[in-house]
Amino acid sequence: MLFLDYVEVFTNYYSKVYKQLLYILNDPFLAEDLAQEVFLKFYRNPPEKEECIGAWLFQVAKNVAYNHIRGENNRIHREIKACLFKGTEMYSPSYAQEEQIYVRQVLKRMDERDRTILILKLSGYSYEEIAGVLGVKKTSVGTLIARAQRRFKELYEKGV
Secondary structure (H helix, E strand, O other): OOHHHHHHHHHHHHHHHHHHHHHHHOOHHHHHHHHHHHHHHHHHOOOOOHHHHHHHHHHHHHHHHHHHHHHHHHHHHHHHHHHHHHOOOOOOOOHHHHHHHHHHHHHHHOOHHHHHHHHHHHHOOOHHHHHHHHOOOHHHHHHHHHHHHHHHHHHHHHOO
16 A cells, blocks of 8 residues: 555544443543554554455454553552452442443443444444444445344343
């Protein structure tokens, strides 16, 4: 790919990748850092097929975000153990943080396809790009989104 192609891909997809990461991580600064990491990966090792750029970027962004979350969860787990061992008191998170945790728990209980389609939709991907990621027809994306939203609502209201 030429340099101009990278600039064009960055211009066309940065906001979508950033939004996707923001929805997963709920931290604008972290989402910005990881979005840069996604585009560095794209620059260093672009996908073989140019028509798959959106799907490739989504997958890399998702993997980068989940790897970060796993690392943070491990760090938090170690810190909690250290605090418990030392006998120090842990502070409870604010209501907003608790809500974010709850939403993530609900998303984790959903099947991969429903979770993916909701994140893609909220990140601003088009129906065509969502269809490409999921491997379905563009005409069925709206129905799949509606079903995923309904399942999320059911799980959310049921209480994880």
